Amino acid sequence: MHLLEERIKKDGRVLSGNVLKVDNFLNHQCDTLLQDKMGEEFRRLFSGKQINKILTIESSGIGIACVAARFFNFCPVVFAKKTKTSNMSDNLYQTNVHSYTHNMENIISVEKGFLTESDNVLIIDDFLANGCAIEGLLELCRQANAKVQGVGVCIEKGFQDGGKKLRAKHVDLKSLAIIKSMDETNGTIVFEHLN
Numbered sequence: 250m251h252l253l254e255e256r257i258k259k260d261g262r263v264l265s266g267n268v269l270k271v272d273n274f275l276n277h278q279c280d281t282l283l284q285d286k287m288g289e290e291f292r293r294l295f296s297g298k299q300i301n302k303i304l305t306i307e308s309s310g311i312g313i314a315c316v317a318a319r320f321f322n323f324c325p326v327v328f329a330k331k332t333k334t335s336n337m338s339d340n341l342y343q344t345n346v347h348s349y350t351h352n353m354e355n356i357i358s359v360e361k362g363f364l365t366e367s368d369n370v371l372i373i374d375d376f377l378a379n380g381c382a383i384e385g386l387l388e389l390c391r392q393a394n395a396k397v398q399g400v401g402v403c404i405e406k407g408f409q410d411g412g413k414k415l416r417a418k419h420v421d422l423k424s425l426a427i428i429k430s431m432d433e434t435n436g437t438i439v440f441e442h443l444n
């Protein structure tokens with residue numbers, strides 16, 4: 250998606266550890282017009298799919314997922330929680346996810362009532378690196394017998410293997426921008442486009 254690529258080039262900052270910081274439009278301050286365009290693009294990319302629920306993971310997937318829902322008939326957005334708060338029931342789907350940015354394990358949870366076998370789910374997240382977050386969300390859908398219609402990612406770091414692993418499993422994965430390489434020393438970011 251050209252608009253997103255241009256914004257990444259303008260405002261993205263390459264940090265050590267292969268981390269791209271996009272906190273002035275996606276991860277801290279949100280550019281809601283850009284998010285709206287991204288939501289519209291997800292709709293175009295998954296235009297053939299019947300989707301009645303969007304699933305994401307807290308926290309940075311929530312913003313884009315809620316904006317995207319506008320283009321999927323304002324369907325509900327469910328976000329997997331990374332901490333089990335006292336007001337959650339024990340009736341949960343849960344799995345373990347390694348966090349890329351925090352380098353720690355999280356148990357992610359969704360209340361069983363919010364993900365069911367009648368759901369046709371689009372999974373959305375801000376970044377795809379090694380694929381642990383998306384694999385965790387797929388596992389929650391598997392536990393719930395929910396049908397995963399596709400996975401939409403804003404920024405895929407193509408030089409890490411999450412995308413390759415998911416596509417090998419025939420997951421219908423669509424990324425709005427795929428980074429082929431990025432260089433911490435001079436800040437260069439190169440994109441790739443899949444056929």
Ligand code: 5GP
Nearest residue numbers: 268269349350376377378379380381382411
């Ligand atoms: P994965 O689970 O695919 O290894 O990593 C994806 C998760 O880690 C995303 O939910 C995202 O929050 C975070 N993440 C991975 N790489 C980056 C990055 O380069 N920049 C930012 N801001 N978050 C990232």
